[in-house]
Amino acid sequence: MSYVRMGEDGSDVYVYMTTAGLICCGGRAMTSTAAMVDHLRGHIADGDCVPPDVIPALEADDESNFPPGGELTAKPELLAIHITGEPCA
Protein backbone atom coordinates (compact mmCIF):
# COMPACT_ATOMS: atom_id res chain seq x y z
CA MET A 1 0.00 0.00 0.00
CA SER A 2 1.42 3.31 -1.05
CA TYR A 3 0.63 6.46 0.88
CA VAL A 4 2.47 8.76 -1.45
CA ARG A 5 4.82 8.25 -4.35
CA MET A 6 7.91 10.24 -5.18
CA GLY A 7 6.89 13.24 -7.25
CA GLU A 8 3.18 12.85 -6.55
CA ASP A 9 1.81 16.24 -5.46
CA GLY A 10 5.41 17.42 -5.40
CA SER A 11 6.35 14.81 -2.82
CA ASP A 12 9.99 14.23 -1.92
CA VAL A 13 9.10 11.00 -0.16
CA TYR A 14 7.68 7.64 -1.12
CA VAL A 15 5.83 5.97 1.75
CA TYR A 16 4.28 2.51 1.59
CA MET A 17 3.12 -0.30 3.83
CA THR A 18 4.58 -3.78 3.58
CA THR A 19 4.22 -6.94 5.61
CA ALA A 20 7.41 -5.84 7.44
CA GLY A 21 6.10 -2.39 8.31
CA LEU A 22 5.99 1.09 6.88
CA ILE A 23 8.80 2.04 4.53
CA CYS A 24 9.93 5.49 3.44
CA CYS A 25 12.12 5.96 0.41
CA GLY A 26 13.30 2.34 0.39
CA GLY A 27 14.75 2.63 3.90
CA ARG A 28 14.29 0.24 6.78
CA ALA A 29 10.77 -0.81 7.70
CA MET A 30 9.25 1.03 10.65
CA THR A 31 7.03 -1.02 12.87
CA SER A 32 4.80 1.73 14.23
CA THR A 33 2.83 4.62 12.85
CA ALA A 34 4.48 6.94 15.38
CA ALA A 35 7.96 6.04 14.11
CA MET A 36 6.96 6.86 10.55
CA VAL A 37 5.24 10.11 11.56
CA ASP A 38 8.42 11.15 13.41
CA HIS A 39 10.46 10.25 10.35
CA LEU A 40 8.20 12.31 8.08
CA ARG A 41 8.32 15.27 10.46
CA GLY A 42 12.11 15.04 10.10
CA HIS A 43 11.72 15.28 6.34
CA ILE A 44 9.47 18.31 6.75
CA ALA A 45 11.99 19.92 9.14
CA ASP A 46 14.66 19.36 6.47
CA GLY A 47 12.53 21.24 3.96
CA ASP A 48 11.34 18.16 2.08
CA CYS A 49 7.84 18.10 0.68
CA VAL A 50 5.50 15.67 2.46
CA PRO A 51 1.97 16.23 1.10
CA PRO A 52 -0.39 17.24 3.94
CA ASP A 53 -2.70 14.24 3.60
CA VAL A 54 0.03 11.69 4.23
CA ILE A 55 0.37 11.88 8.02
CA PRO A 56 -3.43 11.96 8.65
CA ALA A 57 -3.83 8.95 6.33
CA LEU A 58 -1.14 7.03 8.22
CA GLU A 59 -2.77 7.86 11.56
CA ALA A 60 -6.20 6.86 10.24
CA ASP A 61 -4.79 3.47 9.19
CA ASP A 62 -2.83 2.87 12.40
CA GLU A 63 -5.11 0.14 13.73
CA SER A 64 -5.44 -1.69 10.43
CA ASN A 65 -1.72 -1.44 9.65
CA PHE A 66 -0.62 -2.40 13.16
CA PRO A 67 -3.43 -4.35 14.83
CA PRO A 68 -2.75 -4.79 18.55
CA GLY A 69 -1.08 -8.17 19.02
CA GLY A 70 -1.77 -9.05 15.42
CA GLU A 71 0.19 -9.70 12.29
CA LEU A 72 1.22 -6.75 10.21
CA THR A 73 -1.07 -6.44 7.27
CA ALA A 74 -0.56 -5.05 3.83
CA LYS A 75 -3.95 -5.50 2.29
CA PRO A 76 -3.86 -6.13 -1.45
CA GLU A 77 -7.12 -4.26 -1.94
CA LEU A 78 -5.47 -1.14 -0.57
CA LEU A 79 -2.54 -1.20 -2.97
CA ALA A 80 -4.31 1.13 -5.36
CA ILE A 81 -5.07 3.83 -2.80
CA HIS A 82 -3.96 7.16 -4.09
CA ILE A 83 -3.56 9.90 -1.56
CA THR A 84 -4.52 13.18 -3.06
CA GLY A 85 -3.51 16.21 -1.06
CA GLU A 86 -2.84 19.79 -1.71
CA PRO A 87 0.44 20.05 -3.58
CA CYS A 88 3.22 21.37 -1.40
CA ALA A 89 3.87 25.05 -1.94
Ligand SMILES: [Zn+2]
Ligand atom coordinates in the same frame (compact mmCIF):
# COMPACT_ATOMS: atom_id res chain seq x y z
ZN1 LIG B 1 12.24 9.11 4.43
